[in-house]
Amino acid sequence: MPHPDQAVVTGAFGYTGRYVARRLLDEGVSVRTLTRKSGRADPFGGLVLAAPLNFSDPDGLRRSMEGAGVLYNTYWIRFGRGWNTFDQAVKNTKVLFDAAADAGVRRVVHFSVANASVESRLPYFRSKGQVEEILKASGMSCAIIRPTLVFGEGDLLLNNMAWALRRFPVFPVFENGDYRVQPIYAGDLAAQAVAAGLGSDSFVADAAGPDTFTFEELLRLLTQAVNARVRLVHTPPSLEFTLTRLAGLMLRDVVLTRDEVDGLMAGLPTSDRPPAGTTRLAGWLVENADLLGRRYVSEFRRNYQR
Numbered sequence: 001m002p003h004p005d006q007a008v009v010t011g012a013f014g015y016t017g018r019y020v021a022r023r024l025l026d027e028g029v030s031v032r033t034l035t036r037k038s039g040r041a042d043p044f045g046g047l048v049l050a051a052p053l054n055f056s057d058p059d060g061l062r063r064s065m066e067g068a069g070v071l072y073n074t075y076w077i078r079f080g081r082g083w084n085t086f087d088q089a090v091k092n093t094k095v096l097f098d099a100a101a102d103a104g105v106r107r108v109v110h111f112s113v114a115n116a117s118v119e120s121r122l123p124y125f126r127s128k129g130q131v132e133e134i135l136k137a138s139g140m141s142c143a144i145i146r147p148t149l150v151f152g153e154g155d156l157l158l159n160n161m162a163w164a165l166r167r168f169p170v171f172p173v174f175e176n177g178d179y180r181v182q183p184i185y186a187g188d189l190a191a192q193a194v195a196a197g198l199g200s201d202s203f204v205a206d207a208a209g210p211d212t213f214t215f216e217e218l219l220r221l222l223t224q225a226v227n228a229r230v231r232l233v234h235t236p237p238s239l240e241f242t243l244t245r246l247a248g249l250m251l252r253d254v255v256l257t258r259d260e261v262d263g264l265m266a267g268l269p270t271s272d273r274p275p276a277g278t279t280r281l282a283g284w285l286v287e288n289a290d291l292l293g294r295r296y297v298s299e300f301r302r303n304y305q306r
């Protein structure tokens with residue numbers, strides 16, 4: 001089945017959404033985006049039309065999606081701040097799905113997270129699980145894609161770890177560092193998502209890469225790639241969390257959230273299904289090491305300051 005000739009991507013000027021939009025454009029699909037960002041942040045030179053991602057204007061959202069066959073939804077928050085809570089993000093996403101249905105959008109490809117569950121004790125994973133249930137109950141044709149940890153140009157987490165590895169003589173590893181991660185390349189994730197936009201059956205699929213590392217192996221790989229002279233020091237998670245909070249205060253950012261630390265240590269960024277991604281992190285690091293971690297990228301500045 002050919003891809004519908006028009007699609008909407010939330011966050012096409014952001015990280016994963018940018019890869020999805022690029023992939024769609026390459027396949028000849030016309031792309032619109034819903035975003036809080038202005039045209040100044042547009043990496044597509046005007047090829048992607050932008051409309052406001054304004055959840056208090058459902059009519060505006062509906063109008064912005066009319067004529068589109070597929071909605072690719074990357075909207076989410078990494079942590080709650082003030083009124084911008086996970087509960088609010090769940091409500092916002094429902095407003096978006098309802099507006100898509102009213103606009104006649106045929107299918108939703110939704111980005112969730114590996115091991116999302118309404119039963120999770122971690123708010124990030126629990127609220128992601130709630131959104132999945134809302135989408136399944138909506139009756140819309142949908143593909144729910146559950147990424148592990150995404151690497152690629154514009155990534156923040158691995159970049160900032162590399163930044164710290166480059167600069168400091170020691171780097172803390174919570175406990176024994178043996179919990180597993182299975183990163184996926186953003187380009188592979190976009191390919192998987194766009195392929196999912198073609199079908200009509202509803203499904204849930206993990207998006208994981210070909211290699212599984214322990215967290216310590218991942219750090220050693222990064223250390224080697226950026227040629228850092230750093231000692232990895234095992235620390236209790238409570239100390240690690242205090243250190244990341246201190247680093248956050250200094251950098252005026254949230255470096256790692258409690259959910260991210262607990263999720264990492266529980267091995268949640270992995271999948272027990274055959275991997276969808278084929279790009280190997282080790283090879284990607286060799287090609288991109290020069291740029292990786294050269295500067296700190298602030299989540300707060302990118303997504304919480306307007």
Ligand SMILES: NC(=O)c1ccc[n+]([C@@H]2O[C@H](COP(=O)([O-])OP(=O)(O)OC[C@H]3O[C@@H](n4cnc5c(N)ncnc54)[C@H](OP(=O)(O)O)[C@@H]3O)[C@@H](O)[C@H]2O)c1
Pocket residue numbers: 010011012013014015016017034035036037053073074075076077078084111112113114146147148149150151303304
């Ligand atoms: N990155 C990963 O490693 C990873 C791993 C697992 C799952 N995921 C999931 O994959 C999706 C895309 O992730 P990403 O890292 O590529 O995200 P992103 O590009 O930073 O943001 C994606 C979207 O969320 C919006 N957004 C981000 N922070 C926000 C905030 N504080 N308030 C309001 N809107 C906000 C952005 O809006 P604007 O366009 O207006 O900026 C954009 O539409 C998300 O659903 C995420 O949960 C990502």
